[in-house]
Amino acid sequence: MADRLLRQIPEPTVVRLPVYQRALVALAERGVATVSSAELADAAGVNAAKVRKDLSQLGTYGTPGTGYEVGFLLTQISRELGLDREWRVLIVGMGNLGHALARSRGFQSQSFRVVAALDVDPDRVGEVVAGVRVAHLGDLAAVVCETSPSIGVIAAPAAAAQDVCDRLVHEGVNAILNFAPAILAAPNEVLIRQVDFSLELQVLAFYQAHPSRDVPATGDGSGVTEAPAQSGVPAARAGGARDATGYPSDEPWS
Amino acid sequence: MADRLLRQIPEPTVVRLPVYQRALVALAERGVATVSSAELADAAGVNAAKVRKDLSQLGTYGTPGTGYEVGFLLTQISRELGLDREWRVLIVGMGNLGHALARSRGFQSQSFRVVAALDVDPDRVGEVVAGVRVAHLGDLAAVVCETSPSIGVIAAPAAAAQDVCDRLVHEGVNAILNFAPAILAAPNEVLIRQVDFSLELQVLAFYQAHPSRDVPATGDGSGVTEAPAQSGVPAARAGGARDATGYPSDEPWS
DNA sequence: GACTGTGAAGACTTTCACAGCA
DNA sequence: TGCTGTGAAAGTCTTCACAGTC
Numbered sequence: 001m002a003d004r005l006l007r008q009i010p011e012p013t014v015v016r017l018p019v020y021q022r023a024l025v026a027l028a029e030r031g032v033a034t035v036s037s038a039e040l041a042d043a044a045g046v047n048a049a050k051v052r053k054d055l056s057q058l059g060t061y062g063t064p065g066t067g068y069e070v071g072f073l074l075t076q077i078s079r080e081l082g083l084d085r086e087w088r089v090l091i092v093g094m095g096n097l098g099h100a101l102a103r104s105r106g107f108q109s110q111s112f113r114v115v116a117a118l119d120v121d122p123d124r125v126g127e128v129v130a131g132v133r134v135a136h137l138g139d140l141a142a143v144v145c146e147t148s149p150s151i152g153v154i155a156a157p158a159a160a161a162q163d164v165c166d167r168l169v170h171e172g173v174n175a176i177l178n179f180a181p182a183i184l185a186a187p188n189e190v191l192i193r194q195v196d197f198s199l200e201l202q203v204l205a206f207y208q209a210h211p212s213r214d215v216p217a218t219g220d221g222s223g224v225t226e227a228p229a230q231s232g233v234p235a236a237r238a239g240g241a242r243d244a245t246g247y248p249s250d251e252p253w254s
Numbered sequence: 255m256a257d258r259l260l261r262q263i264p265e266p267t268v269v270r271l272p273v274y275q276r277a278l279v280a281l282a283e284r285g286v287a288t289v290s291s292a293e294l295a296d297a298a299g300v301n302a303a304k305v306r307k308d309l310s311q312l313g314t315y316g317t318p319g320t321g322y323e324v325g326f327l328l329t330q331i332s333r334e335l336g337l338d339r340e341w342r343v344l345i346v347g348m349g350n351l352g353h354a355l356a357r358s359r360g361f362q363s364q365s366f367r368v369v370a371a372l373d374v375d376p377d378r379v380g381e382v383v384a385g386v387r388v389a390h391l392g393d394l395a396a397v398v399c400e401t402s403p404s405i406g407v408i409a410a411p412a413a414a415a416q417d418v419c420d421r422l423v424h425e426g427v428n429a430i431l432n433f434a435p436a437i438l439a440a441p442n443e444v445l446i447r448q449v450d451f452s453l454e455l456q457v458l459a460f461y462q463a464h465p466s467r468d469v470p471a472t473g474d475g476s477g478v479t480e481a482p483a484q485s486g487v488p489a490a491r492a493g494g495a496r497d498a499t500g501y502p503s504d505e506p507w508s
Numbered sequence: 509g510a511c512t513g514t515g516a517a518g519a520c521t522t523t524c525a526c527a528g529c530a
Numbered sequence: 531t532g533c534t535g536t537g538a539a540a541g542t543c544t545t546c547a548c549a550g551t552c
């Protein structure tokens with residue numbers, strides 16, 4: 001098992017781990033002690049074989065005849081994802097998107113903390129968002145020095161993205177999550193991931209425009225998701241493994 | 255060639271088409287008349303073989319010895335993506351994210367128009383965003399009737415996402431872009447695509463936590479991007495095929 | 509000489525199906 | 531009996547490499 005961790009985990013598996021993690025958190029909150037691969041698959045929107053293959057990459061965590069122990073599996077996946085430590089996040093670009101990110105639960109959890117926010121707009125500099133004072137991008141060096149972030153987020157317009165990226169890299173930030181619709185160039189040791197809204201919108205348009213095409217089925221993390229039926233009365237409040245919080249939600253829609 | 259259009263275009267190719275499209279727009283704006291697959295590959299952050307294979311799925315648009323005619327290729331890709339028509343978009347959830355989306359260029363272009371915005375917060379209802387008055391989610395049926403959107407966007411919290419999805423589906427919206435971190439269940443004919451920030455953040459954390467692992471190389475649309483070197487002086491303004499707009503940008507960072 | 513389009517090879521992922529364990 | 535873990539099969543995507551074209 002130890003050497004299993006030395007093996008490369010395939011990227012598609014890595015992308016699904018957070019989905020499993022989330023599903024497990026929900027199960028744990030509901031007090032569920034054990035899940036089968038089929039149940040977890042259902043909650044994550046994938047199939048059971050995939051769940052078993054994915055989890056077997058991490059170790060031998062299941063029990064034949066029973067399934068997986070929710071708490072234990074959650075711990076293992078979280079550790080594997082590096083969620084057992086705190087990642088310090090710096091955000092560049094505090095427009096609506098930057099605000100949304102800074103305040104989102106994903107960016108303000110046990111594992112991620114927004115430690116710095118920057119912008120070039122004088123009106124925004126000085127504002128306090130999610131407990132952090134917005135600094136001017138010109139002060140990046142000092143801000144990085146003070147807050148030592150390990151992940152940089154670019155929420156700036158496309159035209160500025162490469163420049164921001166260069167500055168981040170220059171200050172030693174070598175993991176970047178880029179929300180700007182731009183292909184960034186950076187040295188090889190810098191890790192860049194891209195999130196692109198309008199690209200997804202265009203992909204959706206493509207499949208709308210070509211209804212003949214069978215859409216690639218049941219989603220991987222980033223794929224097209226066509227979930228488990230619900231046929232008959234599509235408008236019914238769906239059952240499933242989802243959060244049963246009363247609606248409308250009392251937390252603001254961010 | 256006609257029957258080539260009947261063939262299924264692989265999903266990875268579909269996801270790259272918008273990237274090529276964007277690159278071509280930039281080239282066209284710079285007055286470039288012709289590109290080779292290598293140049294387009296560079297601008298899109300992929301390799302040349304992939305570009306040629308992808309484009310050959312659409313038709314025989316290149317000229318051996320010369321390359322592709324930028325304007326013509328742009329037209330073809332845009333048509334293939336369905337960008338030659340206008341897609342009417344409805345957004346549910348007008349928090350920071352909803353605002354960011356509504357105002358983004360990707361959602362307000364020739365091809366996409368935000369025709370409706372909804373929320374449950376009485377403070378937000380009535381506000382005008384991007385030229386559209388925010389309506390209450392309770393009035394969804396009427397809003398859909400009036401605006402006949404073909405794409406619905408969910409920018410609501412995870413807890414409300416399934417309910418919103420059900421309502422949209424009930425009103426006949428059968429293409430949904432979901433920004434909430436929730437796996438949605440819907441009838442098979444409904445097209446759902448998922449955009450998940452915190453998932454990407456977690457994937458980044460994973461690769462940071464496992465530096466030994468060779469990160470899957472040069473990005474597909476959604477993958478990890480490690481771009482063309484730039485070694486030596488990493489902080490230099492990158493050359494490449496990117497937008498050369500002066501910085502700081504004069505448009506607000508949204 | 510330069511570059512496309514594309515079969516064929518290779519790499520990677522998913523799915524199947526079942527042996528083996530609780 | 532119920533379910534995992536996993537080889538093997540099937541399927542998919544990428545890369546190679548080169549014939550053919552301008």
